[in-house]
Amino acid sequence: MPEEMTASRTATEYQREWVKGLRAQITGGAQYAFANADTPHEIFHHMGLPVVTNQWWSAIISAKQLSEHYFDHMESLGFHGRLARYSSLPLIAELEGDRERQPWGGLPRPAVFCARQSADDHQKIFSLWAERTGAPLFLFSAPAVPDPAPDWWALARNDWEHLYGTDRLDLMVAEMRDLIALLEGLTGRRFDEESFRAYLDRVNAQEEIFAEASELLAAAPRSPIRINEQIPNVMIPQWHRGSDWALAHARAFRDEVAQRVRSGTAACENERIRMMWIGAGLWFDTSFYTAFEESHGAVFAWSMYLPFAADGYIRHDHGDPLRALAARVVSMNEQLHQPPWVNSWLVEQAKKHRIDVALMLIPRHDRFSGLGSLIAKEALEQAGVRVIEVWSDMVDRREWDRDAMYERVASELDRLPRRSD
C-alpha cells in the first residue's frame, strides 16, 4: 500500500491550523457567516468574512459520532422523523442546547446566515436558525431551468448564459448585489469589484488545475490514490478557493498525482475492479471506501468532488465576474441531483474513468439529494456499469449496518466477470 500523499498531510495540517485560527477568531467575537455550500462563498471571502459551511459543520458533528444523539433528540423537539439530516444536523445541535456536547463548545451567533432555495426545506431550516439566534438570513431565490441541456458540463465554462438562462442570472446577480450591500453594512468594508475580478481569476485557475488532476486520474492505468485522499485534497482547498495557499496546494496535489502515475503507483496493487462512489461522503464511516481492496481488488477510483471542482466551478467571466459567479452558483447543487443533468454527467464520468461498479448513496429522508437517483442508475446500467444502491444517510448512522452492507457489496463484486490482467 503506498504511503500517504505529502499533499494529504499538508492539507490536513493546514486545515487543522486554519480551524484553530477560525475557532479562535469566531469564539473571540469576530464576525462570520454561516452558509450553505451552494451559496456564493466568494463574496464572503472577498469581504473578509470567514464562512462556516453548514455541510462542513454537519460532517464535523457526524465524524464526532454525535449525530445519533441529535437525531434522537430531533423528534423530542417536535420534528418528525423523515426530515432531511445532512442540512439540519447543525441546527438540531443548536436547538438541543447543550453547548458542551458540541464541537468547539458550539458556534457563536453568526453575523449572517445564507442559504439558497435550491431545496424546499433549506429556507425552513435557516429561518428557524435565524429566529433562534436573531441573526439575519439572506436567502437566494432558486427558480429552475426550464430546458436543461443534458451535457451541461460542455457548456458551463463558456456558454453559461445560454445554459442557465438570462432571466435566472439577472435575478441571481441582483440578489448578489443585495448581499454585497448587506455585508458592506455589517463589516464596514467596501466591495472592490476590480480586485474581485482578479480573485475569481485565481479561483478559475485553481479549478483548471483540479481539472488536470482529474484527467490524470481518469487516464491512469490504475488509480494512484484513494478517494479518502482525493476528497480532502480537493475540499480543503475548495473551502479556501482562490487563496495563495489553495492554488499552491492544487498544483502540489496535481504534481504528486502526476508523479504517482508516472511511477505506476497504485492505491491497490491488485486493482481489478474500478468503482465510483456517487453522492456526498459517508461521513461517519469513511473507512468503508477501502473495505473491498484486499478481498476483491476493488478500489474507489472516483468521487464527485474532484471532477465537480472542474465542471461545477470553472466559469470564464466574459468581462462580468459577478455574472460569472452567478453562473457558478445558480444551479450548483441542481447539477448533481436533478435529471437530465445528474444522469448524463455520471455516465460521462463513468466512461471517462472506466468504472465497473457504482455505489450510489440514496438518502431516504433527504429528498433533494435522492431524487433522480433511479434515473441515474438506469442510465449507468445502460452504459454497462453495475449499480449498487446504498440506502443510507450521509450523517445519520442509526440505520447503517456496515457488516450487512459489506456482504451485499461483496456478493455483487463476486458476481462480476473477472477482468483479464
Next chain:
Amino acid sequence: MTGQEAIEALEAAFAAKAAAGHDRPIVGVFGNGVPLSLISAAGCLPADVKSAPDNRIFHVEPAVSRFLEPFLDDHARVFLHRLFGGDFRGMAAIVFPRDDAAALAAYQYATELRRQGLAKSSMPRLVLWNLVHGKSDAIAAFNDRQAQRLGEELAAIGGTAPADGDALVRVMEAEHARTAALSRLETLVSGDPPLVSGGEAMRWRNAGRYLEAGRHAAMLDAACEEAASRQAGRSGRRIGLVGTALDDPRVYGAIESFGTIVCDLQPFGSVWPGPSSAAMPDEVVRAEAGDPLAARARPELAPLEALVARLVRSRCDVVVAQYDQNDDTFGWDLPGLRDRLSAHDIPLVDLGFRDPRPDDAWLHTAQSRLAAALEAEHA
C-alpha cells in the same frame, strides 16, 4: 339550475376531475401558484392534473415504475403514471409551478423520461411556471418575464398571446365573480353555526379546478343559496386544517365527526385559487408572488404568521395537522406552529403521516387522537 342541481354538478365535477368542454385548448395545471386568468385570457381552459380521480390513483404504468423513488411525492408519482399511461393526451399543454412542492420533480421526471423515449404517444407540451414567491423588484422583474414566457408557450399551442389587455379584463371579471362566490362559501362554512361542512367546501371549491371561472361562480352561488336555507346548522368544534395537499373526502369525514373544518389552509383548501384571482388585471402576477401561504413563500412574506392569523381569525377551537408519507417541508413548521397556536390557547393535534387514500385503520386512529386531545382539553 336549481341549488340542488348546482350542488350535484359541483360534486360530480369534483369526482370526475376532468375538464368540461373542448371548444378550446385544455391546459393542465399541476397544483397551485399559476394565475389561472393568464391561461384563460389566452383562450385556453385550465384544468388541474395534480389530483387524480379515484379510479386512477393506483394506476401503474410499468414503463416508468423503475425510475420512481419511493420518496417521490405521491402526487408526482400518481401523475407520472397517468401521464405516461396516456391520461392527458387530450391536453394541449401542462403547466408546472416550480413553487408547488411536487411540481418540479413531476416536470423534471416527465421531461427526462420523455427525452429518453418512454412516451407511447404524443404528450402535451410541458411548461415550467417559474414564479418566485417574494417581494423584491428583482423578483418582480423575473416574474414578469415568466408571464411573458407563459404567454409565448400558450400561443404555441393555439392560444392567443401574449394575452391582450381586454381579454384579461374580461377573464378577471369572471375570476372576481368566483372569488365573491367562494367568499360566500367561506362565510357559510365558518359561520356560527356553520351551514356547510369543510368537506363540502373542499369539494365545491376544487370542482372549480375543472370549470371555467364564470360557470364555477354561478354554480357556487346557486349551491350557497341552497345551503343558506338549511334549517339546522352544524354542531361541534371549530376545526382548522393544515399540512400537505389533501383531497380525500373520507379524511374530512373522519375529522368532521367532531365538528366542522372552518378554516382549511392545506393546498386543496381555501388557499386555492390564490390571491391572483382577486387582483386587478395588471397586478395578477404580483399578487400571486405575494401569497404568504404558497409552499415556498420566502421569509419576508411571513408565511407562518399568516397561517396562524387565519386560524385565529376563524376562531378555531383546535387545529389538525396531517402530512404525506414523504413530507420534507411542512414538518419544519410544526413545532413553531404548535407554539404560536398555544399562545392563543388553540391546541394542535398531529395526525402524522398518511397515504393519499388512508385506510380505515388510519382514519380510526386519527379519530382516536382527535378525541383524546379534545377530551384532555376539556378536562
